[in-house]
Amino acid sequence: MGQVVALDSLLHARQIWKGRAVPLPDSSQPTGWPALDAALPSGGWPEHAMTEILLPIDGVGELQLVLPTLARLTREARSVMLIAPPYVPYVPGWEARGVVMAHVDIVQAGERDVLWAAEQCLRSGSCAAVLAWPLQADDRALRRLQVAADTGKALAFVFRDQRHALQASPAALRLELESEPSLQVRIRKCRGGQPPAGMLPLAAGWS
Amino acid sequence: MLWACVLLPQLALDGVLRRQPPTEAPLVLVSGPAQARVVHAANRSARAAGLYRGQRLTAAQALLSQFAMVEHDPEDEARWHHLLAAWAYRYSGEVGLLAHALVLEVSRSLNLFGPWPRFESLLRDDLKELGFRHRIALAPTPHAAYVLTGVHDGLAVMTPDTLRRALSPIPIARARLPGDVTQALPSMGIRTLGQLFALPRAGLQRRFGGELVAQLDRLAGDEPSPMENYRPPDTFEQRMEWTHEIEHVEALVFPLRRLTGDLSAYLAGRDGGVQRFELELEHRSGPPTRVTVGMLSAARDATLLFDCARGRMERLELSQPVVAMRLMARELPPFVPAGRDLFDTRPTNAVPLEQLRERLRARLGEASIQHLRRTVDPRPEFAQTTTAGVGATSVASLPRPSWLLESPRPLRGPPPTILAGPERIETGWWDGGDLRRDYYVVRTSQGQYAWVFCAPGEQGAWMLHGWFA
Numbered sequence: 001m002g003q004v005v006a007l008d009s010l011l012h013a014r015q016i017w018k019g020r021a022v023p024l025p026d027s028s029q030p031t032g033w034p035a036l037d038a039a040l041p042s043g044g045w046p047e048h049a050m051t052e053i054l055l056p057i058d059g060v061g062e063l064q065l066v067l068p069t070l071a072r073l074t075r076e077a078r079s080v081m082l083i084a085p086p087y088v089p090y091v092p093g094w095e096a097r098g099v100v101m102a103h104v105d106i107v108q109a110g111e112r113d114v115l116w117a118a119e120q121c122l123r124s125g126s127c128a129a130v131l132a133w134p135l136q137a138d139d140r141a142l143r144r145l146q147v148a149a150d151t152g153k154a155l156a157f158v159f160r161d162q163r164h165a166l167q168a169s170p171a172a173l174r175l176e177l178e179s180e181p182s183l184q185v186r187i188r189k190c191r192g193g194q195p196p197a198g199m200l201p202l203a204a205g206w207s
Numbered sequence: 208m209l210w211a212c213v214l215l216p217q218l219a220l221d222g223v224l225r226r227q228p229p230t231e232a233p234l235v236l237v238s239g240p241a242q243a244r245v246v247h248a249a250n251r252s253a254r255a256a257g258l259y260r261g262q263r264l265t266a267a268q269a270l271l272s273q274f275a276m277v278e279h280d281p282e283d284e285a286r287w288h289h290l291l292a293a294w295a296y297r298y299s300g301e302v303g304l305l306a307h308a309l310v311l312e313v314s315r316s317l318n319l320f321g322p323w324p325r326f327e328s329l330l331r332d333d334l335k336e337l338g339f340r341h342r343i344a345l346a347p348t349p350h351a352a353y354v355l356t357g358v359h360d361g362l363a364v365m366t367p368d369t370l371r372r373a374l375s376p377i378p379i380a381r382a383r384l385p386g387d388v389t390q391a392l393p394s395m396g397i398r399t400l401g402q403l404f405a406l407p408r409a410g411l412q413r414r415f416g417g418e419l420v421a422q423l424d425r426l427a428g429d430e431p432s433p434m435e436n437y438r439p440p441d442t443f444e445q446r447m448e449w450t451h452e453i454e455h456v457e458a459l460v461f462p463l464r465r466l467t468g469d470l471s472a473y474l475a476g477r478d479g480g481v482q483r484f485e486l487e488l489e490h491r492s493g494p495p496t497r498v499t500v501g502m503l504s505a506a507r508d509a510t511l512l513f514d515c516a517r518g519r520m521e522r523l524e525l526s527q528p529v530v531a532m533r534l535m536a537r538e539l540p541p542f543v544p545a546g547r548d549l550f551d552t553r554p555t556n557a558v559p560l561e562q563l564r565e566r567l568r569a570r571l572g573e574a575s576i577q578h579l580r581r582t583v584d585p586r587p588e589f590a591q592t593t594t595a596g597v598g599a600t601s602v603a604s605l606p607r608p609s610w611l612l613e614s615p616r617p618l619r620g621p622p623p624t625i626l627a628g629p630e631r632i633e634t635g636w637w638d639g640g641d642l643r644r645d646y647y648v649v650r651t652s653q654g655q656y657a658w659v660f661c662a663p664g665e666q667g668a669w670m671l672h673g674w675f676a
Contacts, residue, residue, distance in 0.1 A: 059655045059674025063609040079560055087610035090673055091581045091591040096607055105564070106577045113571055120566060125557030152557070179654025 029155060032068020035200045036185065040173070041193030045069065049172035049191070050146045050156040054165050058086055060179040061202060062159055069155070070129065071098030078128035081121045083107045084114045086133055115141045122148035122156055129155040143170040209314040209365065212352035213295065213330065214342040215288075215307050220248040222287040223277050225338035226447050228461050233274035237264055247279040277450065287339075290445065290469055292437045294333065297476040298326075303349060303434040308356065310349040310434070323363055337472060338465070346370055348428040350383070357381050367428055374426060375401030382426075388419050400426075439477045443484075443536040445469050452491070452528035456520055459488075459529065463520060464513050466534040471509035480505030480542025485535045486516065490527040498523060502565055505540045511562055518569025585634050586642060587611065587672060605630055606648050608658040608673030618659050618669040623649035626656070631663060648675065 010016045027044030030037050037043050045051060055062050070080055080103060082089060091101050109117045111134075118132040122145060130149075134141070137160065149156040158171070165176060165188065174188040184199040215221070219236055233253035239245045244264035256271045267274075292309055295302045298320065301312035313326065320326040327343055334341045345363040346352035347370055355362050355373065358381055364373045374382075377400045379392045397403055403411075404423065412420050424430035447462050463486075474481055482505045488496040500516045558566070564576055577593045584590055591611075606627060628647030644660040649669070651657055658673035 057653055057655060059610055059657070059676045060653075061656070061676060063676040067609065085610075087612055087674065087676075088591075089579060090587075090608050090611035091579045093607035093609040093611075093673070093675075095581065097609070101579055101581070104578070106579065107567055107571065108575045108577065109571050117567055117571065121563060123558075124560070124563040126560040126563055181654075183654070 029069065030072075031065070032072070033065070033200075033202065036202075039187060039196045039200055041190055045155055046172035046191055047155070048150045048153045050142065050149050050158060050170070051173040051175065052142070052158050052160060052169050052171035054160055054162045054174065054176040054188070056162045056177065056179060060177055061183045062177060064183070064202060065175070065177070065185065066129075066131065066157055067094070067097045067099060070094075070104070071100075073128045074100035074103040076128075077103060079126060080104045081107055081118075081127050081130045083117050083121065083130065083132040084109045084111075084134070085131070111135050115145070118156070118158075119144055119148045122152045122154050125152040125154070127152070127154050129157065131157045131159070133159050139168060139170065146170045146172070208312060209317075209345060209347060210310050210349040210352045211299075211313045211327075211330070211343060211345050212305075212349065212356045213291070213309045213311075213334070214344075214353070214356035215291065215309070215339055216342065217248060217340045218287055218307055219279055219281075219284040220250060221339045222283055224250065225465055226449065226462055233258070233271060234277065235267065235274055236277050236279040238279040286445070289440075290473065291334075291337070291339065293439045293476045294337065294472040295476070296437065296439050297472075297478070298330065302437040303432075304437055305349075305353055308353055310352060312349075313345070323365075327361070327363070333472070337468065346373075348426060349432050349434060350422070350425045351428070354381070354383050354426065357383065371404065371427060375399060375404065379403065384422055385415075385418050388415055391415070439473070441539065443470055443473050443481075443539070444533065446531060446533040448531040449529075452530055454525065454528045456523055456525060459520060459532065460517060462532055463516055466532065467512040467516055468509050470534060470536060471507055471512055474507035474539070474542065477539075478542065479539045480507045481512070481536045481538070482506075482540055483536075483538050484512075484516075485537075486520070487533040487535065488525075488529045489531040489533065491530060493527065495533075496523070496525070496529075500569075504561060505542045506562070506565075507542050508562075511565070514566050515569045518566070521570070522572075585632060586640070587632070587646075589640075606658075606675070608656075608675045610674040610676045612672055615660070615670040615672045618649075618651070618657060618671040621652045622667070623651045623657065623659070623669065625649050625666070629663075632660075633663075646672075 027042035027047050029045040029047055030043070031045055053062055053065065073080055075098065082104060085106065089106065094101060107117050114132055114134045115137060118130055118134070121127045121130045137158070142158065145156055145158065162176065169189070171189065172191040176186045176188050178184050178186065178199065183202045185202055186199050187195040189195055223236060224234070231252050233250065233256060235249045235253050235258060236247040237244050238247040246258055246260055246262045246264060246267050248260060249258040253271065253274055258267045258270060288304060292302050292304055295309050295311050299311035299313055299316050303310045317323060317326060320329055323345060330343060331341070342356045342360040344352050344355035344359065344361070346355055347364065347367050351364070351370055351374060354377060355364065358377055362373065364370050379398055379400065380389055382400050392403065408420055421430060425432045445466055447466065453459060470481065470484065483499065483501045486498040486500065488498070498519050500519050502515055506512060567576055579591050579593060582590060582592050626648045629645035631645055633643045634641065643663055645663050646658060646660045649657050649659050656675035657671055658675065659669040659671050661668055661670065
């Protein structure tokens with residue numbers, strides 16, 4: 001057995017260089033949820049990148065998560081695209097949460113065209129945020145979206161079923177929603193930092 | 208004055224080659240009467256096998272067992288020539304057509320497109336993109352430029368005094384002089400243009416007539432060249448024909464790219480745009496299939512035109528094979544380029560929003576993009592519409608979900624927890640769609656927040672109408 005050396009003394013003697021990740025620049029895209037902003041390495045949505053949101057079932061609060069952002073973007077007259085949403089966006093509900101519907105385009109696309117349309121919108125550079133609900137998306141397709149979001153400098157939100165949680169994902173941020181016992185969100189992966197261990201509570205969005 | 212000459216040595220052959228994806232297989236154009244067919248033009252691999260222009264077809268077949276043959280069509284060649292003139296019109300207001308060549312006056316264009324070497328490479332890039340072989344030369348007179356292109360590709364003579372030096376060594380045979388002169392002069396011992404320039408004019412006039420002297424004056428710039436100025440036509444029409452039949456829409460993509468590219472080049476030439484054009488797919492028999500491609504605003508970008516047209520084509524069911532395709536554009540409104548803010552932070556390759564919507568519509572269908580707008584109708588089913596108009600502006604204070612189901616359906620599962628309600632919606636008597644419902648916000652056993660309704664005063668038998676997602 002070699003000599004036991006305390007780590008502290010090594011650090012003190014400056015014989016060990018402690019690597020530290022380069023801090024990410026602060027995001028200019030706050031999520032609108034202070035607790036979530038505080039937990040994310042850049043303090044907001046990863047910019048020019050894809051965020052994957054995993055859901056146990058439809059209608060648990062997935063829009064609740066992004067509506068503050070959509071409200072902020074559309075009030076700045078920036079364009080938002082919804083690609084193949086599973087239900088009809090209900091205008092009174094969206095407007096009550098501050099979204100200007102004139103800047104929201106709803107794109108009806110068949111299952112095969114969802115990813116194509118999302119890529120076109122992201123790449124175009126004229127959309128601030130693109131929300132897509134693909135049913136079939138493999139690793140390669142998601143990577144294309146991630147690249148397209150980077151090219152077009154847009155926020156991409158991809159909503160998928162929770163069962164894809166085990167599949168690797170090129171998304172810069174992966175969030176998982178849980179509806180039991182109350183609405184909360186878990187950060188599964190975030191670029192530029194360690195995902196925090198706990199769950200972050202979200203307010204239910206009915207009132 | 209400075210004239211650029213674009214010589215198109217293979218105009219007819221390039222016209223045929225650009226109908227099909229690039230190929231290295233030998234191909235020749237044939238012309239002449241049925242009894243004495245001759246090779247009119249041969250592509251690179253056919254020439255490598257020993258085929259040449261003017262060769263008897265029987266001799267060519269003896270040399271090479273297999274090659275594709277296309278009948279030479281002078282009208283087709285003239286069409287390509289005019290298309291290129293329309294393209295050149297973009298770079299100069301004075302464009303003239305000469306046999307197998309175009310001349311354009313460029314002295315003023317240089318201010319706009321940069322010094323000659325850069326301008327020249329612009330021209331070459333365009334021609335390469337369009338698929339035409341070319342030689343380019345620059346000279347102070349159009350005829351001198353025409354003669355120089357035949358001798359030296361890429362030569363630029365900027366001033367009249369260097370012009371004579373550049374012309375002097377050119378052999379008589381390549382000086383594009385009137386036909387009989389070209390044969391007579393060498394037999395008199397005059398082999399170059401320099402020797403000819405040195406001869407006394409009066410003698411030449413007596414011996415060969417005024418035409419030769421006038422031609423020499425035009426070459427040297429002592430006399431202006433009579434030339435008809437090209438003016439682009441007000442409509443665009445281009446047709447492509449194949450020797451075989453095309454059965455699949457996918458195989459039409461390549462010619463379609465060519466046609467829309469030509470349209471774009473033509474539009475750039477006249478600084479215009481197009482809002483609507485027609486594609487006609489011709490069949491062996493029966494009427495042609497027509498496809499109308501419309502855009503929201505005038506456009507001329509080659510990629511955009513192609514994308515829109517391809518989107519329309521891809522949804523087409525071909526009933527019969529296609530033998531020819533025609534593109535016609537009759538409405539050519541002025542083109543207004545999309546304005547960009549100087550401090551715009553968007554990426555430089557950005558596609559404007561309208562263009563993006565056009566692209567999506569072209570592939571996904573006309574009704575694929577919707578805008579939702581609130582109405583004054585209190586019934587949830589009619590509280591929003593996709594049609595344009597003035598919407599209601601007041602914001603409801605009562606809870607409203609963010610997702611709405613297309614049509615209500617029974618809520619399944621264990622009984623939910625009621626969070627809010629009832630809110631009675633009782634209206635619609637004016638158009639027969641009256642309803643009387645009590646709406647509640649409930650939480651399902653799975654943790655979803657749902658917007659449900661039931662008959663007034665009866666809880667249970669919930670109908671699901673929306674999600675507070």
